[in-house]
Amino acid sequence: MTGDLVSALANLKEQEALEIVQNRLNAGDDPLSILGDARRAMETVGERFQKSEYFIPDLIYSGEILKGITAMVRPKLTKAAEVKRLGKLVLGTVSGDIHDIGKDIVSFMLDISGFEVYDLGVDVPAQKFVDKVKETNAGIVGLSGFLTLAFDSMKETVGAIEDAGLRGRVKIMIGGGLIDDQVRKYTGADAYGRDAAAAVSLAKKWVGGV
Amino acid sequence: MAKTPEELYQERVKRIEDAIQLKVPDRIPLVPHPGFFPLKYAGITVQEAMYDYNKTYIAWKKTLSDFEWDGYYPPLLLSGYVFEHLDYRALRWPGHGVKPTAPYQFVEPGQVIEGEREVYAPMRAEDYDWFLDDPSDYMIRAYLPKIIGALAPLTKLPPIHGIITHYQGLFDALPVVGTPEVLGALESISKASAESLNWLNSLTAFIDEMEEMGFPAFFRNVASVPYDFIANFLRGTRGAMIDMYRNPDKLLKAIEKVTPWQIQTAVDGAEATGTSRVAIFPHKGFKGLMSEEQYKTFYWPTFRQVILGIIDAGLTPFIFTEGDYTSRLEIIRDVPKGKVVYHIERDIFKAKEVLGDVACLTGGPPSSLLCTGTVDEVKDYCKKLIDVVGKGGGYILNPEVPLIDENPENVKAMTDFFKKHGVYR
Numbered sequence: 001m002t003g004d005l006v007s008a009l010a011n012l013k014e015q016e017a018l019e020i021v022q023n024r025l026n027a028g029d030d031p032l033s034i035l036g037d038a039r040r041a042m043e044t045v046g047e048r049f050q051k052s053e054y055f056i057p058d059l060i061y062s063g064e065i066l067k068g069i070t071a072m073v074r075p076k077l078t079k080a081a082e083v084k085r086l087g088k089l090v091l092g093t094v095s096g097d098i099h100d101i102g103k104d105i106v107s108f109m110l111d112i113s114g115f116e117v118y119d120l121g122v123d124v125p126a127q128k129f130v131d132k133v134k135e136t137n138a139g140i141v142g143l144s145g146f147l148t149l150a151f152d153s154m155k156e157t158v159g160a161i162e163d164a165g166l167r168g169r170v171k172i173m174i175g176g177g178l179i180d181d182q183v184r185k186y187t188g189a190d191a192y193g194r195d196a197a198a199a200v201s202l203a204k205k206w207v208g209g210v
Numbered sequence: 211m212a213k214t215p216e217e218l219y220q221e222r223v224k225r226i227e228d229a230i231q232l233k234v235p236d237r238i239p240l241v242p243h244p245g246f247f248p249l250k251y252a253g254i255t256v257q258e259a260m261y262d263y264n265k266t267y268i269a270w271k272k273t274l275s276d277f278e279w280d281g282y283y284p285p286l287l288l289s290g291y292v293f294e295h296l297d298y299r300a301l302r303w304p305g306h307g308v309k310p311t312a313p314y315q316f317v318e319p320g321q322v323i324e325g326e327r328e329v330y331a332p333m334r335a336e337d338y339d340w341f342l343d344d345p346s347d348y349m350i351r352a353y354l355p356k357i358i359g360a361l362a363p364l365t366k367l368p369p370i371h372g373i374i375t376h377y378q379g380l381f382d383a384l385p386v387v388g389t390p391e392v393l394g395a396l397e398s399i400s401k402a403s404a405e406s407l408n409w410l411n412s413l414t415a416f417i418d419e420m421e422e423m424g425f426p427a428f429f430r431n432v433a434s435v436p437y438d439f440i441a442n443f444l445r446g447t448r449g450a451m452i453d454m455y456r457n458p459d460k461l462l463k464a465i466e467k468v469t470p471w472q473i474q475t476a477v478d479g480a481e482a483t484g485t486s487r488v489a490i491f492p493h494k495g496f497k498g499l500m501s502e503e504q505y506k507t508f509y510w511p512t513f514r515q516v517i518l519g520i521i522d523a524g525l526t527p528f529i530f531t532e533g534d535y536t537s538r539l540e541i542i543r544d545v546p547k548g549k550v551v552y553h554i555e556r557d558i559f560k561a562k563e564v565l566g567d568v569a570c571l572t573g574g575p576p577s578s579l580l581c582t583g584t585v586d587e588v589k590d591y592c593k594k595l596i597d598v599v600g601k602g603g604g605y606i607l608n609p610e611v612p613l614i615d616e617n618p619e620n621v622k623a624m625t626d627f628f629k630k631h632g633v634y635r
Contacts, residue, residue: 012455014455014456055498055499055500055501055504056451056498056499056500057451057452057454057455057499057500057501057504058501060448060451060452061451061452061454061455061456064452096308096309096312097315098302098307098308098315098317098321098323099315100321100322101447121322121323121324122323123308123323147312147313147315147614148577148581148611148614148615148616149312149313149614149615151578151581151582151615152615177532177533177611178576178577178578178611179578180576180578182576182578182579182582182583183578183581183582185582186578186581186582195498
């Protein structure tokens with residue numbers, strides 16, 4: 001029966017997934033094994049997104065179904081689920097820019113791909129990125145921005161990380177509708193990604209290389 | 211002998227019209243979306259421009275006088291005072307959440323900007339029936355009070371359709387209207403209304419003046435893609451996406467409901483302003499934001515209806531696609547020939563291949579190039595644009611995305627290069 005939840009969630013069958021969870025809880029199944037299946041299903045969702053079989057609405061909807069499952073399982077949990085993480089990543093939309101859709105998708109994809117994501121939200125000043133990197137010891141920073149003013153904010157943020165003496169131990173990726181290699185050079189970031197799938201590939205490459 | 215502004219005006223109008231009708235004009239018309247660029251170029255902050263309308267017009271006049279483009283987008287700086295009177299929530303503007311020099315930015319329903327709380331709540335999925343049964347009642351008693359703080363008391367009104375006569379409705383509604391908070395709201399609206407009239411009059415005077423200087427406005431009126439109308443303003447991006455799975459029928463009904471409204475707003479606007487082009491800025495249908503199947507179900511059919519309705523009314527839809535539209539090009543090909551203008555942000559070269567024989571295209575250098583590239587790099591790119599996209603007409607130069615922080619030297623290089631090398635015959 002465990003295969004059912006994985007495929008129901010991965011195939012975005014909300015009713016079916018929630019029913020399976022309810023049945024398993026009623027049968028006294030271990031809540032952690034239910035959450036483990038949910039996580040495996042989300043990995044499949046992420047893989048399908050990376051292969052362009054799924055699109056952003058599929059991700060958002062899978063997240064909604066997962067929320068429902070977590071809400072059902074949580075009261076039965078006696079100990080916290082321990083998940084092995086690939087690495088830590090500080091993410092945010094840079095100063096002056098409040099666009100969040102792209103950043104949220106990147107955050108979501110990195111999370112389901114096994115990264116510990118510290119999402120600082122939108123309009124994030126350079127210093128906040130620096131502080132969070134120091135606090136968490138994260139090895140990757142992701143800067144998001146939709147407007148052209150973000151080019152300068154990204155450059156400032158990379159500069160602030162440099163000034164704080166952290167540049168040597170973090171890799172910085174940037175992304176957003178207008179970002180290309182020309183902007184990457186301008187900002188001094190290590191890489192740019194066209195979409196959330198690219199962000200995951202970059203992050204995996206970087207932690208693999210460490 | 212120098213041409214008179216009147217002659218230049220006629221020449222520019224014809225140049226643009228020829229391109230739209232897929233004829234070969236005398237040269238490629240230049241109609242860049244100026245975005246917020248003129249302000250920076252003239253040394254005026256966005257904040258100044260939103261509170262001193264004349265400064266906006268000074269900036270636009272300076273930009274057009276210096277670059278002499280063939281058409282222009284009227285400034286959409288709107289009025290900071292009006293937003294203040296309204297306590298407007300759907301926007302962050304200088305002094306209200308963004309820096310004085312930053313462009314104003316739209317706040318989505320349900321968007322969280324600081325802390326944990328959303329700035330204003332999206333329409334709830336349960337409210338589809340309300341919206342579908344009585345949209346104006348929903349707008350007055352639920353939607354507007356959310357995005358306009360001054361109208362918050364309107365949530366207390368009884369249903370508007372129930373206010374019918376002296377013995378039914380009127381005496382239930384009036385006491386609510388008479389409360390100090392509703393009277394206060396009405397006073398704020400009255401101030402906002404007076405100020406918006408000032409703003410509109412100043413804009414109209416500016417457009418007339420530009421005409422006398424020889425510059426035609428490219429468009430005046432705007433309509434929405436029906437899906438975007440729901441996703442941008444009512445349900446939010448996430449809400450509409452989830453509706454595609456959980457409430458597909460309601461979502462479709464709502465989309466169909468608002469479709470004729472878009473055509474009506476285009477026709478009314480054209481009548482009021484005497485201009486024939488209607489701009490549509492499709493936001494939420496590009497690659498990634500939905501699958502092709504979802505695009506064909508929720509996005510394109512009613513979008514196409516709006517396009518055809520606008521054309522049937524004798525007007526020209528100017529469709530400014532945003533994001534990567536490459537995978538949608540074959541779909542949006544299905545429109546009458548020579549009647550539509552498409553702006554393509556990504557891969558204008560591919561768009562020329564797919565759409566070139568059907569629709570006039572606008573597009574141009576990417577903003578990264580214009581912001582951070584060299585003059586020579588800009589010229590190389592422009593040469594490619596002229597050779598490939600300009601071939602055979604049907605092309606209007608317009609950088610990939612609206613200008614904001616672009617380097618004026620590069621904008622000048624682009625302009626001069628097109629005027630010199632974009633000549634036909």
